[in-house]
Amino acid sequence: MEKEIKTFTVSIYTENNIGLLNRISAIFQRRHINIESLNSSVSEIEGVYRFTILINVTETQIKKIIGQIDKQIEVIKAYYHNEDDTVYQESCLFKIKSSLLFDDRQIQNIIKDSNARIVTVNKQFFVIEKSGRRKEIDSLYDKLNEYGIMQFVRSGAIAITKEPMNISEILSEFKN
């Protein structure tokens, strides 16, 4: 079982420090592990940042990687989760020729059915935004691709865990 490669979400709570991204990514690079997606943002705690990284590895590997990340000085805590343990979303943008919106009504149905949103429209192009799971975004991509996509970009996944994170407790422990 432990040899099975699965997708894991790594959540890392950190101090904001220049160079920390380099330090964390070096841990993956050294083990020849591809980062599927990476996102960095503020967290629910002031002054604490949160990295969300998706990787495909075995459970044995992820445990060791978390150990290595966790021991970096400015990492407050690192966790890993299965897809089932998290609620996660990606976001993407499509740029499409405006004429298609009016010439081919079908494209409007695609947008509606996929719960995507038109962000902006002008004479030359319009932009669609879609948030969701990877599969939903892939499926929208396939449908729109038939009409021609001028530009496409997808964000890294962001994930919220179902279980509570005890970062505040870890930080308050330090004060005591």
Add this chain to the structure above:
Amino acid sequence: MNNTKKISGSEAVVKCLIAEGIEIIYGYPGGAIMPVYDELYKYEDQIHHVLTRHEQGATHSAQGFARISGKVGVAIATSGPGATNLVTGLADAQIDSTPMVCITGQVSSNLLGSDAFQETDIVGISTPVTKWNHQVTKASDIPKVLAKAFYIAKSGRPGPVLIDITKDAQFELLDFNYKKVTGIRSYKPIPKLDTTSLDLAADLINKSIKPMIVWGQGVILAEAENEFKKFVEKTGIPAAWTIMGVSAIPTSHPLNVGMVGMHGNYAPNMLTNECDLLIAIGMRFDDRVTGNLDKYAKQAKIIHFEIDPAEIDKNVKVDVSVLGDAKESLSKILPLLKTRTHNSWLVKFKELYDIEYDSVIKDDLFPTKDGLTMGEVLKEINTYTKGNAAIVSDVGQHQMIACRYANFNKSRSNITSGGLGTMGFALPAAIGAKMACPEREVVAVIGDGGFQMTIQELGTIFQSKVPVKIVVLNNSFLGMVRQWQQLFFEKRYASTEMVNPDFTAIAKGYYIKSKKVSKREELSSAVEEMINSKDSFFLEVVVEKEANVFPMIQSGASVSEIRLK
């Protein structure tokens, strides 16, 4: 309360070092670090700066200083090439958990990223080989960043820290107020000891029939030598060491059963695969220790005493992990342990030792053939130092022989490049060790290859009058690589034969007393003369060219497949 006055960033650097109790630093000046050197000049009565001949030498000297004393070693260099020359020492200190702070100058902050003269991204470069690193661009950050650097380098599992300081930050003025760091909220140096794991471990130990201890440098780093000795003596368990752990208890201790690993002793390697309980203390199951992991101690329960949670199950899956500082863990487990002896089990170690003695050790130490052996040189060193010296070595055949045969009475006496295997480590490391502990005899044992990698540090020994003793075991080969070529590459000696210079002439060039020995009858008196010398002394011993180090566990083989020839 507010007794601060404005000083420059560079003066602050020096005052931080003084506040941390630093008395000796190693380094090499250059453009971007000149303001700090100017302050070092003013404070030379309080901090002794040792000019090495290369920045790599500065790092290894700082490492030697740290390894023998347990204090933080400090190395300082300029930007660009000065900084990149620190990388080998940083990597060596990282893998061998040596507390070291390196300070580098950097181009002014307005030039960062502009490919300025001697600009290099040393923070980026050194990230994977440092416990922590940081760039300072404001003078006001210097005290808190350096305080943090020393705290991180020394606490928990020690390691190297690099602080890069831009030149403008060195010139800028600040209100100096130094406060030592005692904690960082995102960093837990020592995991909390879990009493349940202690109970589980004690239970396994008390029940075991054929237990065996393998200890590493963690015992020394935690200053747990006394607790460890009590642990060994109360449980009566045979104890083997990694090369980083040796000297934590005296070599002569009756329960010391020798070295594990690739060129370790026969008994502890063989019996690793026979014991019913393996107790690992402050060691990390390096591949040179374990051989093939699929055939490593599979029959045994394994207990791992360890300070670094990331080491648990990293290489070997263990049954019980006792996280914490070895000193605390060992003292807390002691009352839970039964007083026992394991006499019949110890006999097994003795029997296997006798086999090793007959087929390897006897010929190493008391050779009957003409060529000098590395082993007999170590035997002579033991004779004249009485096991009280610190032995400093590089990597390779001479290192394995030094670790196998040197006698140690005192902890922190084996200073070698364990994890990284750095040629050129020994000579500068010996300088640092001798300066940290001038009262101790420090003998660098080096191969002819490694000696030439940092041979320029003879200049440091001469200029700073460091009375280290240097023994070069000259076989005119890169011996360990040659041994592998002989055993696994059908004697194709690709680029391993060395045509060497007259080493004693070079030593003479640096005004260091020197002697060359190539006959057995000259060896003993030469070693005696070296040890009795008040000044530094260089001894070249011409040893057998194509001798091999045995026992040996081949790459990919199991510890119990160790070969004696």
